[in-house]
Amino acid sequence: MNPMMNSHRLNAVKVSLNAVKVRLSDSAVLAGVVSLLYALALIVCPRAFPGLLERLFVRGYFFPAITVLLVVANEILLVVISRRRAQRPGLFTPGYIAFLTVTVVLVFRVFVYVGDAQAQLSHLFLRASSGGRDGISSEELLVYAHLAMVSGIFLPYLLVRLTQNYVSDANSPHHDAKVRNAVAGQ
Amino acid sequence: MRAWIPVGALWWLGLYAAFGVLAPWLLRWTRKGRSGLNTGPRKLFQRGELGLFGLLLAISAVLDLRRSGLPTQLILTNAVILIFSGLMAASAWLEDYSRVSQRLANPDHRAWLDSRKLLFLVLSVAFTTEVLLEHSTKVWQQ
Numbered sequence: 001m002n003p004m005m006n007s008h009r010l011n012a013v014k015v016s017l018n019a020v021k022v023r024l025s026d027s028a029v030l031a032g033v034v035s036l037l038y039a040l041a042l043i044v045c046p047r048a049f050p051g052l053l054e055r056l057f058v059r060g061y062f063f064p065a066i067t068v069l070l071v072v073a074n075e076i077l078l079v080v081i082s083r084r085r086a087q088r089p090g091l092f093t094p095g096y097i098a099f100l101t102v103t104v105v106l107v108f109r110v111f112v113y114v115g116d117a118q119a120q121l122s123h124l125f126l127r128a129s130s131g132g133r134d135g136i137s138s139e140e141l142l143v144y145a146h147l148a149m150v151s152g153i154f155l156p157y158l159l160v161r162l163t164q165n166y167v168s169d170a171n172s173p174h175h176d177a178k179v180r181n182a183v184a185g186q
Numbered sequence: 187m188r189a190w191i192p193v194g195a196l197w198w199l200g201l202y203a204a205f206g207v208l209a210p211w212l213l214r215w216t217r218k219g220r221s222g223l224n225t226g227p228r229k230l231f232q233r234g235e236l237g238l239f240g241l242l243l244a245i246s247a248v249l250d251l252r253r254s255g256l257p258t259q260l261i262l263t264n265a266v267i268l269i270f271s272g273l274m275a276a277s278a279w280l281e282d283y284s285r286v287s288q289r290l291a292n293p294d295h296r297a298w299l300d301s302r303k304l305l306f307l308v309l310s311v312a313f314t315t316e317v318l319l320e321h322s323t324k325v326w327q328q
Contacts, residue, residue, distance in 0.1 A: 023296075024274050025303035032303075032310035039314040042321060050321075111263065139322040143260050146318060147267055150311055154271065 020082040020089050022164060027157035030077055031150050038146050050138040053145055057112075057136075066145070067105045070152035071098050077153075093160065100156035108148035115140055197316070205239055233286070234279035234297030240308040244272025247312035254319050255326070268311055275304035 041049045056062040074097050082089040116136040123135075210227040248265045256264075282297035284290075 023300065025278075025300040028271075028274075028303045028307035032307040035307075035310040035314045039310075039317040042314075042317055046321060046324075111259065115257065115259065139318075139325055140257065140260060142321070143256065143264065143318050146314055147263055150307075151267055154267075154307065158270070158274065 020078065020085065020087045020093055022078075022081060022093075022157055022160050024158060024161055026081050027074075027077060027153050030073065031153040034073075034153060035146065035150050038149065042142070050142055053141055054138045057141055062141075062145075063105060063109045063112075066148055066152070067102055070101050070105060070149065074098070074101050074153060074156060077157075096163075097156050097160060100159050101152050104152045104155050105148055108144055108151070112136060112141065112144050115144070201243065228295070228298055231301065232295055232298050234282045234301035236298075236305045237275040237278040237280075237301035240275030240301070240305040241272040243305075243308050243312055244268045244275075247315055250319070251315065254322070256319075256322065264315060268308070268315070271304065271308050271311060275301060275308055278304060 053062065056065060075094055078089055078094055078097060119136050207227075210230050213230070247268050251261050251264055251268075254261070278297050278301040281300075
């Protein structure tokens with residue numbers, strides 16, 4: 001076989017076997033923009049925005065809405081990254097990112113419910129003396145919502161990047177062998 | 187003015203403008219015509235030094251958080267997110283430093299792009315944290 005043709009095929013197979021390489025800075029811009037928009041919403045509507053979040057929380061739509069928004073934003077970001085690098089995302093990476101996003105939001109859900117339970121308990125025991133709050137305050141909810149949004153975008157990509165580093169370090173010889181086998185098969 | 191724009195939060199934007207934009211621009215302007223040196227921001231921060239500035243910003247925002255009256259678990263969660271993003275920003279400089287010290291190729295100036303984007307993240311989170319702190323202080327004062 002012509003060596004030139006062989007190396008061309010080798011490169012083509014390498015490109016098709018490569019997963020989308022995610023860089024940390026890819027998600028940093030989106031997370032930063034979301035954070036700034038959040039601050040802008042709070043500056044422009046200092047009463048309406050916290051009120052809206054509190055109503056969503058009381059009705060139980062707060063975390064499902066954040067989960068859907070973050071999963072959609074992260075998947076769109078992955079498509080944009082893979083298009084920019086002319087690579088195909090495959091099925092595993094989008095699924096992994098969606099799983100990590102849902103997990104991050106779940107962790108914040110636990111934090112908020114623990115804070116809410118603490119406030120209710122203190123209200124129950126300190127009602128007579130100092131009049132503790134009946135549930136989590138809208139200011140605490142605001143901070144948690146901001147952190148959930150930033151972490152829901154930044155942390156999944158950070159974990160994907162760390163996983164990719166680990167897998168590429170562990171599987172480097174195995175990957176090369178796979179590429180050579182694929183070329184030999186052709 | 188104070189009711190609409192949180193003045194404390196503007197401090198972060200001022201810092202970014204001073205170190206990220208104004209200082210490099212002034213350096214470039216003073217050297218213009220006198221030497222053939224390229225002192226543009228990309229050249230000045232090509233090793234990812236903006237990432238180190240991001241870590242400093244994150245640390246100072248965490249120190250500011252400690253002085254707020256927020257519940258402990260909120261301060262801890264916010265501090266962890268800030269420190270993580272600051273460390274990732276600093277890792278852009280660290281990665282470039284390691285590549286240069288090991289004489290590895292670093293052709294596409296990734297350190298400058300990565301550190302700039304990660305500094306933007308740290309700055310945004312620090313700015314929003316300050317806005318939230320100021321909002322909470324106002325509400326609790328009322």
